[in-house]
Amino acid sequence: MSILRPGDEKFHISDGSHRWIPPDPAYDQEVWDEQVRQHMHGHLRNERPKVRIQRLA
Secondary structure (H helix, E strand, O other), rough: OOOOOHHHHHHHHHOOOOOOOOOOOOOOOOHHHHHHHHHHHHHHOOOOOOOOOOOOO
């Protein structure tokens, strides 16, 4: 599960999914897309594997 840091709320909607359209209609969509991309990359850096792989002998 990813960790929400202060300020991450603006990138999420109430169900926890990512907001692809900026909250302010006057905000530049290309800038928003890059910010969301960087935000999602932050999730990946902080994410732990959900399944532990075990080797079978």
